[in-house]
Amino acid sequence: MDAGLRSELQRHGIFVTTLEELYNWGRSNSLWPLGFGLACCAIEMIAASMARYDLARFGAEGFRPSPRQADLMIVAGTVTKKMAPQGVRLYNQMAEPKYVIAMGACAISGGPFKQGYNVLKGIDRYIPVDVHIPGCPPRPEALIHALMTLQQRIAEESLTGPNRPRPLRPDQPGEYPVPGYGPHDLVPPKNPEIWHPPLIQRPV
Amino acid sequence: MDATPTSYAVLVAFLIVALLFALVPLGVARLWARRFAPPKPGPVKNSIYECGLESRGDAWKPFRSSYYIYAIVFLVFDVEIVFLLPFAVAFGGLTPGAVLAMMLFLALLVEGLLWAWGKGGLRWA
Numbered sequence: 072m073d074a075g076l077r078s079e080l081q082r083h084g085i086f087v088t089t090l091e092e093l094y095n096w097g098r099s100n101s102l103w104p105l106g107f108g109l110a111c112c113a114i115e116m117i118a119a120s121m122a123r124y125d126l127a128r129f130g131a132e133g134f135r136p137s138p139r140q141a142d143l144m145i146v147a148g149t150v151t152k153k154m155a156p157q158g159v160r161l162y163n164q165m166a167e168p169k170y171v172i173a174m175g176a177c178a179i180s181g182g183p184f185k186q187g188y189n190v191l192k193g194i195d196r197y198i199p200v201d202v203h204i205p206g207c208p209p210r211p212e213a214l215i216h217a218l219m220t221l222q223q224r225i226a227e228e229s230l231t232g233p234n235r236p237r238p239l240r241p242d243q244p245g246e247y248p249v250p251g252y253g254p255h256d257l258v259p260p261k262n263p264e265i266w267h268p269p270l271i272q273r274p275v
Numbered sequence: 276m277d278a279t280p281t282s283y284a285v286l287v288a289f290l291i292v293a294l295l296f297a298l299v300p301l302g303v304a305r306l307w308a309r310r311f312a313p314p315k316p317g318p319v320k321n322s323i324y325e326c327g328l329e330s331r332g333d334a335w336k337p338f339r340s341s342y343y344i345y346a347i348v349f350l351v352f353d354v355e356i357v358f359l360l361p362f363a364v365a366f367g368g369l370t371p372g373a374v375l376a377m378m379l380f381l382a383l384l385v386e387g388l389l390w391a392w393g394k395g396g397l398r399w400a
Contacts, residue, residue, distance in 0.1 A: 137324055138324060139324060156327075157327030160319055160329075164324055167312060167314075167315060168312065230311045231311065239311075245316065246320050249319060
């Protein structure tokens with residue numbers, strides 16, 4: 072429908088919508104995050120959900136203790152190599168469509184512990200991340216901003232076709248391989264189908 | 276009181292509406308899911324949820340049968356208090372037959388208590 076006609080109708084008190092928009096409106100405003108606090112970022116995540124910042128106003132207050140009931144994973148904190156398989160397994164156990172917010176420097180890149188032997192250098196090596204939040208730790212406003220970014224993304228998705236939510240596309244796998252503990256590192260150290268690091272070429 | 280057929284018809288209508296109220300949303304949700312959100316099951320996704328860890332062994336394992344002694348003691352005291360309270364309230368106006376029946380009932384429960392006592396069920400282990 073034409074946007075001008077739509078706003079004209081709205082001015083006369085007639086609201087027109089599509090099933091897709093209605094569905095996405097409901098979906099984006101009732102995100103249920105999985106409580107997955109791993110380190111200090113979790114404190115900021117808790118602060119964001121409490122009275123002062125009140126994440127509930129943005130439609131994401133239902134922190135679930137089980138992945139079966141959640142559709143958003145907020146990876147809040149340092150992902151150690153000991154914890155990475157559990158994170159991937161939890162992501163696999165969530166119901167589609169599901170989204171991931173990587174919160175904080177550690178979750179997106181390893182952060183200050185990047186040189187450490189025991190820290191995963193970003194959860195996006197194993198699961199697809201929708202929104203990255205930099206910061207150490209990011210303030211609750213940053214988490215709210217990430218949530219609103221994700222909500223905008225969800226609102227732009229379509230019910231069918233190539234623009235549908237990624238986990239629902241037929242070419243996307245239903246679950247991602249869970250890494251195992253090797254003698255020196257996680258095996259495999261990354262999932263090459265997901266992990267596409269930006270190629271930075273310095274001028275010679 | 277005539278018009279019983281119409282009043283029953285109202286009940287039937289209520290029953291149908293109640294069934295539809297429950298079944299139509301479920302059916303619509305199922306059709307919607309089949310059309311727009313096809314399921315993608317897998318071995319990891321369908322496995323038992325244990326905070327991300329792999330579960331060990333089977334969840335369907337037998338519990339120790341020695342807990343039956345607690346069940347019996349609980350039953351003795353629980354059923355006793357349920358009947359003793361109204362018995363005590365109505366004690367003044369009871370017939371001798373009713374008192375006798377109640378005493379018989381109490382004797383049965385006390386017998387169970389004595390049996391559990393003799394078995395060592397009252398000792399905190």
